[in-house]
Amino acid sequence: MTVSMEENSKIQMLSATSKDKKVATDRSLLNKYHLGPLALHTGLVLSCVTYALGGAYLFLSIEHPEELKRREKAIREFQDLKQQFMGNITSGIENSEQSIEIYTKKLILMLEDAHNAHAFEYFFLNHEIPKDMWTFSSALVFTTTTVIPVGYGYIFPVSAYGRMCLIAYALLGIPLTLVTMADTGKFAAQLVTRWFGDNNMAIPAAIFVCLLFAYPLVVGFILCSTSNITYLDSVYFSLTSIFTIGFGDLTPDMNVIHMVLFLAVGVILVTITLDIVAAEMIDRVHYMGRHVGKAKELAGKMFQLAQSLNMKQGLVSGVGQLHALARFGMLVGREEVDKTQEDGIIAFSPDVMDGLEFMDTLSIYSRRSRRSAENSARNLFLS
Amino acid sequence: MHPRGKFLAGHLSAFCITPTTTALISRNHSDWAHLQLLRRTPSSDAGNMNQIHFGTASARRRNAMILENNSGDEDAPKQGFLANLRLALFHLVLIFATVAYIIAGAYLFTKIEHQAELDRYQSYHTIYRNFINNLYQSSNRSVADVENLIDTFTSINFRAFKEGLKPTDFLVPQETSRWSMISAIFFTTTVLTSIGYGNLIPISTGGKIFCVGYAIFGIPLTLVTIADLAKFVADMLIMDPTEDPKTGRQLLVLVFLLGYMTISACVYTILEPMWSFLDSFYFCLVSLLTVGFGDLHPVGTVEYMLCSIVFIFIGLILTTLAVDVSGSVGIAKMHSIGRGFDAMKMLNALRVRKSEFVAKGAVSLSAAARVAGRRLDGQQPHQPRWFAYVPKDALTIPYIDESANVSSRTTTTTHTSI
Numbered sequence A: 001m002t003v004s005m006e007e008n009s010k011i012q013m014l015s016a017t018s019k020d021k022k023v024a025t026d027r028s029l030l031n032k033y034h035l036g037p038l039a040l041h042t043g044l045v046l047s048c049v050t051y052a053l054g055g056a057y058l059f060l061s062i063e064h065p066e067e068l069k070r071r072e073k074a075i076r077e078f079q080d081l082k083q084q085f086m087g088n089i090t091s092g093i094e095n096s097e098q099s100i101e102i103y104t105k106k107l108i109l110m111l112e113d114a115h116n117a118h119a120f121e122y123f124f125l126n127h128e129i130p131k132d133m134w135t136f137s138s139a140l141v142f143t144t145t146t147v148i149p150v151g152y153g154y155i156f157p158v159s160a161y162g163r164m165c166l167i168a169y170a171l172l173g174i175p176l177t178l179v180t181m182a183d184t185g186k187f188a189a190q191l192v193t194r195w196f197g198d199n200n201m202a203i204p205a206a207i208f209v210c211l212l213f214a215y216p217l218v219v220g221f222i223l224c225s226t227s228n229i230t231y232l233d234s235v236y237f238s239l240t241s242i243f244t245i246g247f248g249d250l251t252p253d254m255n256v257i258h259m260v261l262f263l264a265v266g267v268i269l270v271t272i273t274l275d276i277v278a279a280e281m282i283d284r285v286h287y288m289g290r291h292v293g294k295a296k297e298l299a300g301k302m303f304q305l306a307q308s309l310n311m312k313q314g315l316v317s318g319v320g321q322l323h324a325l326a327r328f329g330m331l332v333g334r335e336e337v338d339k340t341q342e343d344g345i346i347a348f349s350p351d352v353m354d355g356l357e358f359m360d361t362l363s364i365y366s367r368r369s370r371r372s373a374e375n376s377a378r379n380l381f382l383s
Numbered sequence B: 001m002h003p004r005g006k007f008l009a010g011h012l013s014a015f016c017i018t019p020t021t022t023a024l025i026s027r028n029h030s031d032w033a034h035l036q037l038l039r040r041t042p043s044s045d046a047g048n049m050n051q052i053h054f055g056t057a058s059a060r061r062r063n064a065m066i067l068e069n070n071s072g073d074e075d076a077p078k079q080g081f082l083a084n085l086r087l088a089l090f091h092l093v094l095i096f097a098t099v100a101y102i103i104a105g106a107y108l109f110t111k112i113e114h115q116a117e118l119d120r121y122q123s124y125h126t127i128y129r130n131f132i133n134n135l136y137q138s139s140n141r142s143v144a145d146v147e148n149l150i151d152t153f154t155s156i157n158f159r160a161f162k163e164g165l166k167p168t169d170f171l172v173p174q175e176t177s178r179w180s181m182i183s184a185i186f187f188t189t190t191v192l193t194s195i196g197y198g199n200l201i202p203i204s205t206g207g208k209i210f211c212v213g214y215a216i217f218g219i220p221l222t223l224v225t226i227a228d229l230a231k232f233v234a235d236m237l238i239m240d241p242t243e244d245p246k247t248g249r250q251l252l253v254l255v256f257l258l259g260y261m262t263i264s265a266c267v268y269t270i271l272e273p274m275w276s277f278l279d280s281f282y283f284c285l286v287s288l289l290t291v292g293f294g295d296l297h298p299v300g301t302v303e304y305m306l307c308s309i310v311f312i313f314i315g316l317i318l319t320t321l322a323v324d325v326s327g328s329v330g331i332a333k334m335h336s337i338g339r340g341f342d343a344m345k346m347l348n349a350l351r352v353r354k355s356e357f358v359a360k361g362a363v364s365l366s367a368a369a370r371v372a373g374r375r376l377d378g379q380q381p382h383q384p385r386w387f388a389y390v391p392k393d394a395l396t397i398p399y400i401d402e403s404a405n406v407s408s409r410t411t412t413t414t415h416t417s418i
Helices: A002-015 A018-033 A035-091 A096-111 A114-125 A136-147 A160-196 A202-226 A231-242 A256-286 A291-307 A311-319 A322-328 A330-343 A345-368 A372-382 B002-015 B019-030 B032-040 B043-054 B059-140 B143-162 B181-192 B205-237 B247-271 B277-288 B302-336 B340-350 B352-379 B383-392 B396-405 B411-417
Strands: none
Touching: A035 A096, A035 A114, A035 A136, A035 A160, A035 B143, A096 A114, A096 B143, A114 B143, A136 A160, A136 A256, A160 A202, A160 A256, A160 B277, A202 A231, A202 A256, A231 A256, A231 B205, B059 B181, B059 B205, B181 B205, B181 B302, B205 B302, B247 B277, B247 B302, B277 B302
16 A cells, blocks of 8 residues: 555656645645644634634724724713813802712713723823723733633623624634633543543542642732732632633733633633533432432343343343443342243243254354354454 | 344334433433443443344234333332432432522622721711812812812722722612622622622622632532533433434524523513613623623612522523533534544444443343353353354344244254255
């Protein structure tokens, strides 16, 4: 096969153009290093990245004009409110306390809107031109925290069209991202399982649980060293992020790429740990209280089914199923055996066994002269 | 092969008549650890042998099988009450534990954060009163001084707002508190379900530390409870466990989830005066997918908040169900594409139900063989050689069946046919 492949490649090189040569080289390279599956999984990751970047651009183009309009409106409203308050105070002093109360309530009501609060903070408190809430980096954080369902809520779409896009974007993006992270997690779990032995799942489970507890602490330390947040707040932020709670009460100064990587790795770690530790727990919990009755009932039915088969095949099969037999217990089998004897089902076997014996004897002589490979297989089976 | 497959389908359908068998089969299907064990033992060969010989059973034995199956059904009602009690007790305890955890956490959060809230209230109340006093003296000041005073007051209000307090709370501090019991229950629910609106958050150090520990232990508990309830719904959906998961059922679950969101959105549109249908649907989607931006969140009476909590839990059960039905198959397929080893694993998963029946049948066979072993050994001293050939000789099957039906056939006829 190798020789023929080489000859084919030689012939193809002689008769092909440079483009064909490149195609042939690519194919041989793919076949040589088994890059097909790797390309698929890499493509899945790249599609997620592309989806996040595309979504960021989409939401930026939709929401940025809306933000500018709302900012101008907010600034105008705040100025009007302030002028009205000053007028009330300077004109008459008898209603000043009521004016203060009205002003305070209106102010808080306007600040409930995140856009208004953002514009107010920059324009009135810091006397600066307000920064854009919807920049490409903030939009990227938004799309990432949407498809990994963290949802800080720093920024969010406020226009009707933006919300429609978010509904479709989340419905398509969240499954894609979860599948990708689960797929990546399976690779990591498979690696650890193979490394530490797949018969004992306790060691991989312990490893992942320790990693899960260590990850927020380590990231918290990195955050508090690079930002102005305390260590407790950093750990608090890390934990609420990787568990996808995402309050959004803290806004650490973090690079967008670092934020995305931190979230992706953390959520993958949580997914792996829950998959290894909790999946079996969920199954056990769900079927708690069902094993005894149903297993016995099913075993009884299986036993009755087995009576319709030849018992000699059962003898051979049963020897190989000792471990499975232990799960049901000897008592169940014994009870069913007694019941069957009373029914007299065993009486059918001798007729069939006689016929089988004769048939088998003849087949030995007729088969042996035909194939040696089959004989060797039989010998292996006998041993 | 056709008669054999038909026989298999018939028998598997017969077994599915009893609903008690369904859940165990579902459990075996979803138990990947058991699948690993099944794959590594030589049960696959045993399964093949048994599958080959299903076709040799006579019609009389088939009828006997059905009769035995019916007699098995008659025994079920005798243990019905005890079985149901044992079945439901643990799950009810689990649900009760989750609800108790939520309520206890809410109570502790109110204790921790309410004190912190009072401390902040005192601080801002002092500043607020100072502003009032200064304002009374402003009649003698210039417009610029008044404007500076207003700016200072405004910045104080803004900082209070950022820290979660509202200056309006100063006016009637005894009657209103952000951390009421129902608010705290809503908060703990959104923490454990990892939605996290962020409208109400712990501010004090003790509150944050408690929130960290609370989430670490509470989220797995809540996930297990929701997944447990989702499996109950999945069991109800599976009518015929012998069928492989089909696209129709996946679409049915997804349509049901979207329908639930739409109905809930209509309800919220009616109950929330400020929300349009788009806002309500947006809120439902953001909640049930556990994104939880927090720009929209329900605020209202105790009954309204409790209904919102129930809405969240039911929706999450449906979402978990959709993930179980659609996502797990997708993940397995995606991971296995292009890999021979994992493809075999997937094939085993798809055939696990049939293999389960056959494997457990072999278990019962071994029990019967132990009793009958003595007779067989006495009558057939050369049985090892005899056993080795029959299961793998497909050509012999019609002959064996024919011989069983007509036992009067003579040796000469058999030799002639060969």
